[in-house]
Amino acid sequence: MIKRAILSKILERMFKGKLIIIYGARQTGKTTLLREVQKKYKNSIWLNCDEPDVRAQLENATSSALKRLIGNARVVFIDEAQRVLNIGLTLKIMYEMGGNYQIVATGSSSFDLSNKISEPLTGRYFSYKLYPLSTGEILSDTGYLEYNRLFSDLLIYGHYPDIVNSSQDREQLLIFLTSSYMYKDIFTFQDIRRTDIIEKLLRVLALQVGGEVSINELSSLIGADRGTISRYISLLESTFIIFGLGALTGNQRKEISKMKKIYFYDNGIRNALISNFKPLELRSDIGQLWENFVISERIKYNQNMGRYPNKYFWRTRSGSEVDYIEEMNGKLEGFEIKYGANAKIRGGGKAFLSSYPGSDLHLINRENHLNYLSENVD
Secondary structure (H helix, E strand, C coil), rough: CCCCHHHHHHHCCCCCEEEEEECCCCCCCCHHHHHHHHCCCCEEECCCCCCHHHHHCCCCCCHHHHHHHCCCCCEEEEEEEECCCCHHHHHHHHCCCCCCCCEEEEEHHHHHHHHHHHCCCCCCCEEEECCCCCHHEEEEHHHHHHHHHHHHHHHCCCCCHHHHCCCCHHHHHHHHHHHCCHHHHHHHHCCCHHHHHHHHHHHHHCCCCCECCCHHHHHHHCCCHHHHHHHHHHHHHHHEEEEEEECCCCCCCCCCCCCCECCCCCCCHHHHHHHCCCCHHHHCCCHHHHHHHHHHHHHHHHHHHCCCCEEEEEECCCCCEEEEEEECCCEEEEEEEEECCCCCCCCHHHHHHCCCCCCCEEEEECCCCHHHCCCCCC
């Protein structure tokens, strides 16, 4: 099993007086991660909220009932906590009971679990996101030689644990993931009846990955009103399928300000949505694949390194652009993302440095990408 980088961070937070909440898409390995934490604590209780009887014990439970349920356990593991009605209030009661135990909960949909816990548990929990496997995690497990052998497959099939650990049936596994299973929580908790709109929207976003998104254009292409499109994009972001980058706007007169770019957290999911698993040398979208890969991996890298910068893209009205920008502690870092080993920083990068003196600019290509995407997972 590939070691997850946030495991050590979670263990460091145990018994620090707060709950621990782990968010993530389905099939990213949340349950496996919890089992690894459980191995460190023999006296624990495991509550799987996919089971109706477990949900019944946690929904609208009294403190007396919860005390009986927890017993003498030192750690309470609650898997798929978002399935419990009013889970925030239940967790608040557990927290305020003052027992000498640690609560660790997972949820596959941030929009449901976070909305239910944010008000009752303000300031009372640590939260983490579990993404598909990161480049650094895979590299630490395989070594450089094997990573280089896997490199093309990672760009095509992505980083979901079951996909990385399987050499067969990867396309079928990804097709299953991109069926309604992956966004099951949206249908379950948000009363979404037009599943066809969600599916059309995902396919269009997959084809346009890395491009600036126009809600009006999406509305016309898909046949749904602007409000519906905006809401569905927000829900897909909340279930960790896609994420957006806003435009950096330091000089409003020269820079665009209202556009947004959409990316997928995993290349395999994106490719499954457009039914394209062609090898890299036969693809016309290698630039899009590479940009999606680098930015999604950079997000994982930053979390694993304990860095949480603001994220943008940059483009001026005259057409100068930088693919990806990070802002942290008042410092800007720009990243030009080019697959080719001989690529060079374009005029847009120079324009960025001129507009933001003191900023840094990097070029990430297939030859040097590990310098920017690989964290130490010892």
